[in-house]
Amino acid sequence: MKIDxxxxxxxxxxxxxxxxxxxxxxxxxxxxxxxxGCDTGSCGVCTVLFDGYPIxxxxxYAAKAQGHNITTIEGAQKEALEIAQFLVDEGVDxxxxxxxxxxxxxxxxxxxxxxxxxxxxxxxLVGNLCRCSGYVGHLRAxxxxxxxxx
Amino acid sequence: MIINRYEKPNSVQEAYEMxxxxxxxxxxxxxxxxxxxxxxxxxxIDMCNTGLNFIHENKKTIxxxxxxxxxxxxxxxxxxxxYGGVIPITVKDVMGVxxxxxxxxxxxxxxxxxxxxxxxxxxxxxxxxxxxxxxxxYLENFLxxxxxxxxxxxxxxxxxxxxxxxFMSMKNTANDFSIINVAVCRKNKSYNIAVGSRPxxxxxxxxxxxxxxxxxxxxxxxxxxxxxxxNELIFAGDLRASKEYRKELCSVLVKRALMEVMx
Numbered sequence: 001m002k003i004d005x006x007x008x009x010x011x012x013x014x015x016x017x018x019x020x021x022x023x024x025x026x027x028x029x030x031x032x033x034x035x036x037g038c039d040t041g042s043c044g045v046c047t048v049l050f051d052g053y054p055i056x057x058x059x060x061y062a063a064k065a066q067g068h069n070i071t072t073i074e075g076a077q078k079e080a081l082e083i084a085q086f087l088v089d090e091g092v093d094x095x096x097x098x099x100x101x102x103x104x105x106x107x108x109x110x111x112x113x114x115x116x117x118x119x120x121x122x123x124x125l126v127g128n129l130c131r132c133s134g135y136v137g138h139l140r141a142x143x144x145x146x147x148x149x150x
Numbered sequence: 151m152i153i154n155r156y157e158k159p160n161s162v163q164e165a166y167e168m169x170x171x172x173x174x175x176x177x178x179x180x181x182x183x184x185x186x187x188x189x190x191x192x193x194x195i196d197m198c199n200t201g202l203n204f205i206h207e208n209k210k211t212i213x214x215x216x217x218x219x220x221x222x223x224x225x226x227x228x229x230x231x232x233y234g235g236v237i238p239i240t241v242k243d244v245m246g247v248x249x250x251x252x253x254x255x256x257x258x259x260x261x262x263x264x265x266x267x268x269x270x271x272x273x274x275x276x277x278x279x280x281x282x283x284x285x286x287x288y289l290e291n292f293l294x295x296x297x298x299x300x301x302x303x304x305x306x307x308x309x310x311x312x313x314x315x316x317f318m319s320m321k322n323t324a325n326d327f328s329i330i331n332v333a334v335c336r337k338n339k340s341y342n343i344a345v346g347s348r349p350x351x352x353x354x355x356x357x358x359x360x361x362x363x364x365x366x367x368x369x370x371x372x373x374x375x376x377x378x379x380x381n382e383l384i385f386a387g388d389l390r391a392s393k394e395y396r397k398e399l400c401s402v403l404v405k406r407a408l409m410e411v412m413x
Binding site: 001018019021040041042044047050053054055056059060061063064066105108123124125126127128 | 151152153154155156158178180181182185186194196198221242243245246247248249251252324325
């Protein structure tokens with residue numbers, strides 16, 4: 001079956017299988033920043049923005065994306081680089097596998113919450129796991145990023 | 151789950167006809183959990199274009215459409231104003247924000263998932279479900295019946311009143327399923343106590359509820375009701391917790407939830 005999706009601002013017509021997950025669709029067209037992790041929607045490495053809201057692409061049928069806007073890191077490079085720099089500066093970007101998911105969730109949070117508190121940040125990022133570092137560095141980096149955005 | 155064909159009907163009636171004219175067909179809610187099954191279906195019916203994404207406040211009721219996501223429940227200003235805000239409180243800790251953006255109430259309720267936190271609180275709130283063909287029925291009856299798998303859940307209805315709710319759960323990690331969950335709702339001197347993730351589906355602890363009807367609404371009675379609930383319900387062990395641990399937790403969480411709604 002064919003679907004029309006706006007991916008990173010560009011209209012795409014893509015051939016998909018009826019049971020194909022959005023993660024597989026995005027990776028097969030070369031958007032490999034979207035990672036496969038737990039494959040059950042628990043770890044956050046496959047996060048993409050669906051009409052601006054973070055979703056786990058491993059748990060969303062590609063057919064659901066028909067007519068919607070999908071954003072991956074490739075389509076949010078300027079903001080992602082800003083976030084990544086803060087993560088690097090705080091020493092939390094080690095293997096980097098979780099970074100695209102983290103960056104997109106942070107981006108989703110900044111668009112959804114006006115002035116997030118520390119508790120808001122922790123709560124919003126529960127669905128993003130990192131197995132290299134703890135989360136204290138992430139929290140420091142995000143707070144500094146938000147401070148810069150103000 | 152292997153799917154041969156994926157359709158997005160434009161109305162509930164169209165979806166119903168598709169569901170009943172194709173033998174191996176299934177309705178997709180958010181799709182997050184159902185996809186993990188081993189089924190092979192000819193037709194998957196996605197309800198996203200059927201206009202069931204809403205939270206309406208009426209004069210006497212609140213209606214929530216089947217494709218409404220957990221994240222929408224969590225953020226709803228309407229729901230924050232009723233039952234002590236217990237529905238948003240319940241769903242805000244269900245996995246991560248990403249999953250809550252796709253998980254729908256229709257998929258959760260129609261799936262009758264034992265691990266569901268939402269079903270437990272809705273059961274305690276005396277919620278009704280509205281099915282396209284079978285009409286309105288209490289959630290409690292819907293959960294008991296194994297039929298209706300070829301009917302479509304349109305919405306749920308909750309009475310607007312002065313009920314206060316409390317939800318408690320225990321998890322191994324923040325975004326895991328609950329080992330056990332407990333919801334209590336109080337309306338004047340009447341209490342509903344629901345226990346889910348036993349790991350079976352949520353059920354009302356009727357003996358504990360009856361005990362509370364004539365209680366003095368103090369800590370002793372709350373603890374006693376917790377013991378009664380733990381003894382009347384059936385628990386089992388699985389990879390998350392043993393039967394005995396769940397039973398102990400049930401007693402404690404029922405007491406704590408009762409204490410909260412007694413305040």
